[in-house]
Amino acid sequence: MSVRVVQGLLALFLMLFSLPVISQTTWQPPDAKLAIKIDGIEGELLSNARIFLSLKTLEGETVPSIFRVRYLTRIGEQEIRNALEPFGFYNANVTSEIDENEDIWTVRYIVDIGPVTTYDRVDIQLVGNAQNDSAFQKLLQTQKPYSGQVFNHVAYERFKANLRNLAAERGYYDASFTEHTVKVETTQQVANVSLVFDSGERYLFGDTTFCCAFLGAPLLERFVQYRSGEPFNTRNLLDLQVDLAGSDYFNRVEVSPQWQNTEDNRVPIDVALTPNERDRYQVGLGYGTDTGARITLGFDRRWVNDRGHRLSSVIRLSEVQNTGFVSYIIPGNNPARDSYSFNGEITDRSFEEQRSTLYRTSFKDLRHYDRWHRTYQLAYQREDFAFGDEPTESSSFLIPSIEWSLIESSNLPENRNIIDDGYRVSIMLQGAHETALADTTFASIKVGAKWIHRINEEWRILLRSEVGALRADNFESLGPTLRFFAGGDHSVRGYAYQQLGPENADGVVVGGKYMTASSVEVDYSFKPNWRVALFTDIGNSMMHWDERLKQTVGFGFRWVSPIGPVRLDLAMALDEPSKPWRLHLTLGPDL
Template sequence: MYLFERKFMSVVGRSFALFLLAFSGLALIAAPSAYAQSSWQTSDAKLAVVIEGLAEPYSTNAYNYLTVAALVEETVPSVIRVRYLAQQGEQEIKTALQPYGFYNSDVTHKIIETEDTWTVKYQVNPGPVTTYNQVDITLLGGAQYDADFDKLLRNHKLQKGRPLRHQDYEALKGALRNLAAERGYYDAKFTAQHIDVLRDQQLANVTLMFDSAERYLFGDTIFCCAFISNKLLNRFLDHQSGEPFSTRKLLDLQVDLASSDYFSHVEVSPLWDQTNNNQVPIDVRLEPNKRNRYQFGLGYGTDTGARVTMGFDRRWVNDRGHKLSSVVRLSEVQNTGFVSYQIPGNDPARDVYSFNGEITDRSYEEQRSTLYKTSVSDLRHYDRWHRTYQLAYQREDFSFGSDPSESSSFLIPSVQWSLIESSSLEANRNITDDGYRLSIMLQGGHDSALSETTFASVKLSAKWVHRLSDQWRILVRSEVGALRADNFEELGPTLRFFAGGDHSVRGYAYQQLGPTNDEGVVVGGRYMTASSVELDYAIKSNWRIALFTDIGNSMMDWNERLKQSAGFGVRWISPIGPVRLDLAMALDEPSNPWRLHLTIGPDL
């Protein structure tokens, strides 16, 4: 028996050895001569992933879900790992498509092996999109009677028949939470929130139940560490104790206090843990700014030449928030001293009264003028609108060329309205994306009320900026002015109209377009117009080039000829705003050389 077993095992062993030898020979014969790899070997090839059958943004989202995508451009690991991750990727792609409403997708894959690259290729059929069927949104608590919640629910995207988008579903939930927080529903919560997907019917039922509870009310507002009187601080408030709570009003309060320039730090906080009778007290902590501010600056402008600016501000004179501002500007063309005493209005964030004094001495191209001016102003802000009433008394000594100096005095009431609306590029807040500015100013005087002669003038200006594409913008500017006077010769230069210069008609010198006297000195006109069309192109994020043409003039009659210029320029979007360097040629005076213009400031 033992001998039989030994013979049997010997026969089996020889047979198995022969089988292995034969199998190995067949494998060597069948294997490609150029490239062969077993499942336990590694490869020098790189891994790639391809997804076919999906458009954007589905393709990108599917790729981001793939675990195997992390190995792209890496050397292929073991064959077993690649096959495992590739197989796992089918379910990952299906999961990635579900947020877009594709719950019945079909995904297959294959691995294409070459000596240099292994490509995992997925073929995807997203299938039919799932749509909303029943959308049940229920509000409980005070929100069911709140008009803002009603408006929100009228405009949401979860409508029957529309494609299921998880992003829209989450956005609505977030909007309900945010609105509840903004309007003082501090205890709001979802009592039910789910989506039931009927895969075989490609339908989805949504259930949302939002219990806002009751809305909180404003309690007392407590100011801490303020050097300004509570009487003034309370005028910053847009709410009273007992009114419905609003986070927006608290944010506006913080911005208004910070913008007042009284404080270096402002913190506005509702004290939820001290709520009593559904009223939440508001804590406002203030840190004073430096009381005095000194300014000194050097600059250059092609209209003014080199200039020096020195200023002193008293941020608060007393606990009623009065302010004092003063500035002296010295340049090659004009020297100005200005002082202003400002008193906060009923709404100190938007209203201010000011008493002003100004002395300006200007001498340029045979034009000489010394202005002494006092004024009282009332400035109001209405959202985007600004309105200024002013009553000014001025005396001006002036002369043109070799003419003897003259003097005139006027009591001038004026009113100005301005409207500004703009949006900036997200990548750079110092450049206007789209926007416009409109302004109108009316002023006049009467010979029976401390004025040399009766006159009235109006000036309108507008500017529009529009982005045509990612690189191109168009900028259009226009202004027009007109005045009537019983005796035009009595008006000083500051009451007449001039044209030419950096902000008027480039290519011509500052205020050197207009009627002239017998010596050829520009004396200003009754009418003025200046317009510009400019195209600029972004060559880099902070650099632009521009082409422009300007047209305008100052005239005694409307039918006089306008002057035109054309040129090109470079813009640097600096941290303090656009810096513009322009080279312009006066087309109507070809004998004049090209003129350089340098300006700094916002687009509007």
């Protein structure tokens, strides 16, 4: 064997012997992790680039092999360029490098996005009946691309989708793009657009048919807020479905335009209805510091006859007050918004030396105007009442009243039980005259408001205030339900329910002619569904406006339960430091 052959075999042996070492130290480091960094872009550009990267599936994992990392790094340059094009960057320059350390390998991309592509020639035509539709004109004015604007694929496709969606919403069933081309000149960084949208004719509403209805046609037809022959609009159908579902008559509602049965450009509407259970029974247990332990028993008949009349009744028993209430409800001209009701109520209350038994019958006319509610009421009531050791007195009144309320709010997207921003305003006027079935002449007004504002992700501020005033020829003839009191969970915390106000000779609170109660509160979210609050309340019930107000301070905890916030508050009266801290427990919505 020659020396040259021996040398060759020795070299081959040494190479094979070293292969495991090379594989272990260079091809597949056992402990090194992979990281990715992209310099030169941020925001949406960076997010989209990372989505496009195939290499991202290995990020945070052990490096598989140098060859695979280099391959994916190389194709990643083109992937990043592709990811930037939808934002108008067609001439981006992307380079890469790999920093190999013992613990981590970092793949770094350096991006020079270059000049952005803008619209040059923009030719967008709208043909068909939609040319004279103000909704389309508004969309074109606010969303139509223009020369010099950055060419963004996402915004352009959104504009096209909005045209299609608006056409579908407003009854242009045959609408289509007869031309839609985009030419990008990468050397000049401009995009030329040619778009023709043919809406065709706008369809009209046909007849609306209700299937399997157990209620009479006159009632069901009053839910329909459009007429046959009017221009088609899916919002009207959505409103119809929401109103029928919210009426509580039906378990299931399906509203379907029958496009296949269109005649003379009119679309018939089919409404399929599945009845709800006719009778509903309710049992509820609860506790509140104003009422103590309580139990609620309810019975509702969702429809009494085919005209949709309803019967609702409830009995509420608590340590402080027992109430029985029954209501016969008649749908109005717009059954989803209007109603009339005949009501009967008996309430017996005994609390802190105050005793009252109220018998009341009333007629209500209720209207909803978007966010506004308006209630007219005519009530006749008799009240037997006593304060402390005083003898029981009786009073009777025929009381007309009117109430307006406005509520507007938005909820946190991640939790529908927390108000993000919102307010509530209410005004109530009532009175009676001694010539019309009343023991004395009186008039009163009560105004209330609450405002909630989220300062940032954790902090909210809540402001609340209410003011009441009345004038009466003979104040002593008014029962407790017609007088003003303060104190309690929703008034001035730190004082018991209705225990702020003028007192008689025995020290029993008898209520006043005026009332005010305000609150300033901030709460902080320290963990999901848990908040801590600091607050101060001020107010009183008085016989004269210039009497001193009572102030309290306190803190509390909020648990945002699936059925609404549960509040536990501890409050102390600053004007009476000798009194112990008072506990308040409430459950209910913020507004």
